[in-house]
Amino acid sequence: MGVQLGMTFFGTPARNTKDPLVSIVVPALNEALNLSVVLPQLPQVHEVILVDGGSVDGTVMAARRALPGIITVLQGRKGKGNALAAGFARVTGDIVVMFDADGSADPAEISRFVDALKQGADFAKGSRYVAGGGSADITRIRSLGNRFLNGLFNIGWRSRYSDLCYGYNAFWADLIPLLDLPDHKAPAPANGKMLWGDGFEIETVINCRFAAAGVSITEVPSVEKLRMFGESNLRAVSDGIRVLKTLVTEWRRARQIRRMERKLTQPALARSASASESLAA
Known part of the structure; x- marks a missing residue:
């Protein structure tokens, strides 16, 4: 199973689906307290990669105490998107699991995501709105906003998914190049603004790019728990507006790629038609 994009093939029929x-x-x-509780609950896996955003509360030291074998990476810019891109670049396994540090993600659900991928999905998309899913954290306003944005996503990509703005997801590592995220090592803009894809819109970017590429997507029921300690860096209104802009930007990007691919096939079609005419003559 894989995806053909231009002349590059992402995915492989030889994936290690058995083990x-x-x-x-x-x-x-700044998730030291949460990581002290969460990391010991993770199942035994190939690797756990912590990407630190410049914490000042001893996050890295707490993580190493809780899970001595953890790999730590310091992200180059700010934002969750940049952190994930830095983490993806360090991955050496077959499957990538995106896992929040605040205690809202249930470690016991990781097996659900892995099983969905082993059974044939390219992207296992967590959802709080399918049977078996739920949330103890989301507010009514955030839920309404998510449903509105999710509806726009389904219209733009002709899909029927239920939870756009959720960060608990998993996918095959051979699809990382397909995401085409900003270079995580590039310097931050001089004006102080985030690069596109560096912020909380990252989940939307990932969903849009996988959907545009036509990968096999399976929704996995997930229950979002309450954050254990500290306050979320998420800002419902400003980040919601950023997600809305992301949907528009990604829809335009996908349309431009489709146009380019059609143009690339036109010369081949023309040559094929010319050859057929010559043979007929």
């Missing part, structure tokens, strides 16, 4: 190596990527910013 895949799992890489868990954990972006974190």
